[in-house]
Amino acid sequence: MIRNILLTIEYDGTDFSGWQIQPSDRTVQGEIGRVLKVICGTDVKVNGTSRTDAGVHALGQQASFEADLKGLPPEKLAYVMNNLLAPDVKIREAKVCPPEFHARFSAVGKKYIYKIMNCASRVVFRRNFYYFCERPLDAEKMREAAGKLVGNHDFRSFMAMGSTPQETTVRELYSYDVEWRDLPEMGENAREITLTVTGNGFLYNMVRIMTGTLVEVGLGRIRPEEIPEILEAKDRSRAGHTAPPQGLYLAKVYYSEDQLYGK
Amino acid sequence: MIRNILLTIEYDGTDFSGWQIQPSDRTVQGEIGRVLKVICGTDVKVNGTSRTDAGVHALGQQASFEADLKGLPPEKLAYVMNNLLAPDVKIREAKVCPPEFHARFSAVGKKYIYKIMNCASRVVFRRNFYYFCERPLDAEKMREAAGKLVGNHDFRSFMAMGSTPQETTVRELYSYDVEWRDLPEMGENAREITLTVTGNGFLYNMVRIMTGTLVEVGLGRIRPEEIPEILEAKDRSRAGHTAPPQGLYLAKVYYSEDQLYGK
Numbered sequence: 330m331i332r333n334i335l336l337t338i339e340y341d342g343t344d345f346s347g348w349q350i351q352p353s354d355r356t357v358q359g360e361i362g363r364v365l366k367v368i369c370g371t372d373v374k375v376n377g378t379s380r381t382d383a384g385v386h387a388l389g390q391q392a393s394f395e396a397d398l399k400g401l402p403p404e405k406l407a408y409v410m411n412n413l414l415a416p417d418v419k420i421r422e423a424k425v426c427p428p429e430f431h432a433r434f435s436a437v438g439k440k441y442i443y444k445i446m447n448c449a450s451r452v453v454f455r456r457n458f459y460y461f462c463e464r465p466l467d468a469e470k471m472r473e474a475a476g477k478l479v480g481n482h483d484f485r486s487f488m489a490m491g492s493t494p495q496e497t498t499v500r501e502l503y504s505y506d507v508e509w510r511d512l513p514e515m516g517e518n519a520r521e522i523t524l525t526v527t528g529n530g531f532l533y534n535m536v537r538i539m540t541g542t543l544v545e546v547g548l549g550r551i552r553p554e555e556i557p558e559i560l561e562a563k564d565r566s567r568a569g570h571t572a573p574p575q576g577l578y579l580a581k582v583y584y585s586e587d588q589l590y591g592k
Numbered sequence: 593m594i595r596n597i598l599l600t601i602e603y604d605g606t607d608f609s610g611w612q613i614q615p616s617d618r619t620v621q622g623e624i625g626r627v628l629k630v631i632c633g634t635d636v637k638v639n640g641t642s643r644t645d646a647g648v649h650a651l652g653q654q655a656s657f658e659a660d661l662k663g664l665p666p667e668k669l670a671y672v673m674n675n676l677l678a679p680d681v682k683i684r685e686a687k688v689c690p691p692e693f694h695a696r697f698s699a700v701g702k703k704y705i706y707k708i709m710n711c712a713s714r715v716v717f718r719r720n721f722y723y724f725c726e727r728p729l730d731a732e733k734m735r736e737a738a739g740k741l742v743g744n745h746d747f748r749s750f751m752a753m754g755s756t757p758q759e760t761t762v763r764e765l766y767s768y769d770v771e772w773r774d775l776p777e778m779g780e781n782a783r784e785i786t787l788t789v790t791g792n793g794f795l796y797n798m799v800r801i802m803t804g805t806l807v808e809v810g811l812g813r814i815r816p817e818e819i820p821e822i823l824e825a826k827d828r829s830r831a832g833h834t835a836p837p838q839g840l841y842l843a844k845v846y847y848s849e850d851q852l853y854g855k
Contacts, residue, residue, distance in 0.1 A: 341716045386717070416719045453604045454649070456679045458717060 384574035448519030460576035466547030542569030647837035711782030723839035729810030752797035805832030
């Protein structure tokens with residue numbers, strides 16, 4: 330019996346060349362496909378919501394596939410897959426969806442988290458999970474600038490050069506929160522700054538370019554009031570640098586109830 | 593001018609085949625020697641306090657070496673080394689010591705930390721930094737058992753089989769603390785349990801075997817009152833399993849003031 334299954338996936342992107350399957354590199358899609366082939370006895374095409382880059386992590390990537398589980402009850406699939414998967418990927422949930430559901434095309438929004446460690450000296454244990462900024466960042470200013478990115482805008486200035494041309498570069502951001510906490514054990518003024526952004530869609534490298542721009546705001550190189558001009562310019566060179574992949578986490582994908590459970 | 597230098601070193605042991613230099617594998621001693629050769633222009637013998645195993649981490653490993661820094665002021669050594677070292681090793685401090693000082697032979701004690709994650713499901717991001725125990729552990733019982741290991745004892749039961757013969761297997765533990773905190777974000781009853789042990793010396797794999805034994809106490813397989821009998825038996829097979837390397841951190845090495853600063 331062919332079923333349409335939706336997986337919720339957590340992974341540490343450090344040792345992967347990103348999500349998308351590649352002939353010779355280790356990828357998350359490749360690793361999940363390998364395990365599904367063991368279970369289903371045949372090649373399975375796994376459709377991920379987001380093609381995360383090398384080094385980018387996921388707390389809640391989503392992927393769907395159609396396959397015959399060969400008698401394995403779907404409620405046992407996550408457990409069985411986790412026993413076969415490498416330790417840097419974990420299936421958090423597996424559930425049966427209506428036949429027309431597709432993890433990517435059905436998605437109505439996404440949430441990304443970006444973690445910054447703002448302290449004078451690096452911590453070797455966190456190097457793969459944070460963007461380390463050694464100079465002090467003004468997080469209040471970053472919060473002010475993030476607020477100016479929320480809404481319906483043309484985000485062309487925040488799309489990587491050389492991206493595949495898009496039908497439209499207009500996207501809507503629903504929220505962009507900047508929160509911080511002191512880390513006294515890591516020295517005076519050490520802080521963890523967490524950026525959380527939700528929107529209906531994101532252009533290639535958009536979250537990392539927005540993060541790099543907010544870091545430059547935090548450093549005083551860009552003023553929050555310049556954000557509307559940067560958006561208006563529709564010019565990548567006006568925005569800040571591209572923040573590194575290791576601070577980025579795909580946190581959640583949003584679907585409508587109708588899509589997940591059928592009408 | 594030849595100086596005797598003491599380094600305080602932090603490293604993530606995940607991608608190292610341990611401390612000790614090996615012809616073909618990546619080791620911490622090898623990585624530090626590589627960088628010192630760049631600075632000093634010659635091979636430098638680096639003496640580490642503890643030969644940590646593959647996967648074991650350090651917050652405060654110590655190593656000393658004698659070398660001519662070729663005009664580099666010792667107070668700049670840590671900074672220069674950190675710019676040359678791979679991102680999973682960091683020099684926290686470098687200082688000049690009396691000529692007779694030796695990082696290993698001068699040490700009078702050490703502190704190790706062992707981190708356990710006690711929760712029903714694994715977190716991919718922490719797999720290299722914790723021992724994951726899925727069944728609930730009774731941390732109060734573990735604390736009671738740890739207290740019975742403190743003091744001057746023959747720890748032969750807690751030494752790995754096949755270890756290099758020792759002049760004596762008597763060691764003194766000064767303290768063995770068991771602390772825990774709830775991790776509500778990781779599910780009901782999820783806890784981080786931290787074991788901190790200090791002593792004048794440790795046999796091969798002793799901390800990992802003591803940890804494995806305390807975990808079995810936490811699971812109810814060994815009673816705290818059995819610890820004195822296990823010590824008395826002087827028989828490795830009476831103690832618990834060897835806990836995995838990734839939860840272990842060499843936290844601190846103790847020296848006397850006389851040794852560090854001269855008499």
